[in-house]
Amino acid sequence: MQNIFKDFVRNFGIPRLIILGFFLLLCVMAVFLGLDFAELMSSSLVRIGMNGILVLAILPSIVCGTGPNFGLSLGILCGLLGGLIAMELTLNGFTNFFAAIAFSIPLSVLVGYGYGLLLNKVKGSEMMFAIFVGWSVVSVMKIGWLVLPFNSPEMAWPIGRGVRVTIALLNREVSQLLNNLWAFNVGGVIIPTGLLLFFVICCFILWLFMRSKTGMAMYAAGDNPRFARAAGINVDRQRIIGTIVSTFIGAVGILVYAQSFGFYQLYDGPMMMPFIAIAAILIGGASIRKASITNVIVGTFLFFGILVVAMPVANAFAADIASMAEITRQIIQNGIILYALMQAGKGDAA
């Protein structure tokens, strides 16, 4: 009995147990404080669905050996560009959503390829490099948003040039599109079927990809580059493929996020998003060298579950500290990234 427990602890990991315990504690407190539990569950499910694909986007970059993709902002920008193009063409509903994804494909392939080439030049310090690539490109795109030829009145500033900081999706019937698809109510908890289903399908497709010949080559290249080279695998090429896949999933991720949120957030919007996604996959048990689909799902569930439940609980306790929930999020998010970086060196010793 004790051994089973020990094995479980070892496999699940102590940090995850602490986080899970914290999550359960928050849930108990939420009930105790008389908060609307069904409401909390509903919004947890929405948060999980809308962020899950962004978390999934981190997976290929870890697997192919370039480490957690701190430069995911690049993929997010590709997705936003695709979305704006679809808006400009005044497409509606699902046509808009899927057209946006389609437009972002060539963009993310191009961007991912170039970014992958750069990452191959900085082997060993990809993470640091990626953080600054992400930040620089987000800043460059602030100029981009001003000068790109988008003219639709829905997006443009009423005066002057460029597109607005937030762009509403309601008029294009994209807002809540997946959330409302086949949604149903179980005892007050609204299940956003379409949203969750889309997340699951994305996970499944990536799972299939990881089991393909290319996927296996990518895994070997990331796990042990010297082995991969001896096995006739072009390691640099696999790293580029991983970067492209990560960038593209990031693009899809932001479109799913935006339809649930109801707005495209440009300019500073994508700046810190990669950190949230990375924190989530790390909470799910990934390290900076190893990750699986399970890590993505567990991590998304725990991280966003905590965020949703923590907010009202924190507010109930410390109503005078307005940003208590935000502070909690920062602590968890950056704490788990720090923890993962500290573990980074230990992986090889086993």
Place this chain on the structure above:
Amino acid sequence: MAEYLLEMDNICKSYYGTKVLTDVKLALKPGEIHAIIGENGAGKSTLMNILFGMPVIHSTGGCEGEIFIDGQPVEIKSPLQAMDLGIGMVHQEFMLLPNYTVTENIKLNRETRKENLVSRLFGKNLETLDYKSMNADARKALDSLDIGIEEYTRVAGLPVGYMQFTEIAREIDKSNTRMMVFDEPTAVLTESEASNLLDAMRKIAERGIAILFITHRLDEVMEVADYITVLRDGRLVGTMRKEDATIYGLAELMVGRKVEKLFNRKSRVNFEDVAVRIKNLTVNMPGERVRGLTLDVYRGEIFGIGGLAGQGKIGVANGVMGLYPSQGSVVINNDDLTLNDPRESMKRGMAFLSEDRRGVGLLLDSSVELNIVITTMQNKGLFMKKLGPLTQIDGSKVREHSQKLIKDLDIRCTGPTQPVKRLSGGNQQKVCIARALTLKPDILFVSEPTRGIDIGAKQRVLETLLRLNEEMGMTIIITSSELAELRSICDRIAIVSGGKVAGILQPDASDVDFGLLMAGQIDRKGA
């Protein structure tokens, strides 16, 4: 004053239960050059580490035996203490600061200093360096070695030979140095630099400084040494005056061990049919460079490549398999091989068991079955099935194949899904063999197949290789540091020295022949 400057008595040392030194004795008089020779792993470096009080000795439980300096028992606990006792060391890797001048390197931390106003107020650490007298001292040390380097040049960019001399000059300049250790000093030098160095050693000895000279080059030993100590497998196998030694005698002592013919093998080599023809191969593998090696291996042969570490034997297989940048010509089954392309090498029917099993040979965290099939999967597209536009790994085929190999090779594991990092070294090696076999090669390169494997498992790995050769007619090229192992299963053995084939011998050739070839003594072709 005692007769001997240094005596080491009954030195024993073990690392994690493995004895690496047993009852080694050494005695050194002032002004004497004492050579210590032996193969790699004979215990030379360990002995010097003990003498120099290196931390590696103490962190692994210290050693037994006694050390006397001037007849007084001492316990050397740290390199600092060794220096205080007057022991100087010329390192194999240069311990020099490249951006400092020769003088600054020689005088580092022992600078001559002058008082100045600031130092009078704030203490000795702020005194001015007296470059004039430091340069003069450095010049004197360099002159005593007959070396014309300017003392004010920077070390960066100097030829390696000069760096070595700078190190020696530093040791000479220390006024208390009474004994110097030269650890394979000529390994990185050109011939003329090496002969300068030997001259310098003689001059140093004339000044009454004793020298311990560690090497495996027998001609140098015969040239400068007064006394010679031979180590083999951590034991003292002979101490003699130079006058009583011959190169042949030394070579035999160095290598000699009883060779057991472990296996009775019917050779099926077809000496008409060349399987691998290597011509003028150069491989840029750091530490194991191959410099224009030429070799023919016949079909069905078990061919051994031996030699001392760093001479390039490991580079041969790595070069042919495309893992390190190579030049030259390799002909496989009468067709030219495109070099520097591992895929091409595998396509041409070759497979490789790397000497670096855990680094190159395995995906440690992955399952046994994945390790067995992944190379073949990537190179031949086997073990895959189609699923629409995607290929998918064919789980049942992989399972079936790996279970068969696990049984055939007797890989001890809990099942095909166990991660390979949990297996023992011998079983990991078998997983590597299984992966190579899955490629269905007709030429198999094997590097250090028994390194880090216990004795029983060693035997089984060698038996497996032998079986592959006999049953499937596979041509096998084994690279190994263990000469005894090569002699027990090979048809012919090439000894590589200085990146070239020094000679090819039959496994039953005499110890003297092997020893001479390994020590780079003669250039001759046997059999």
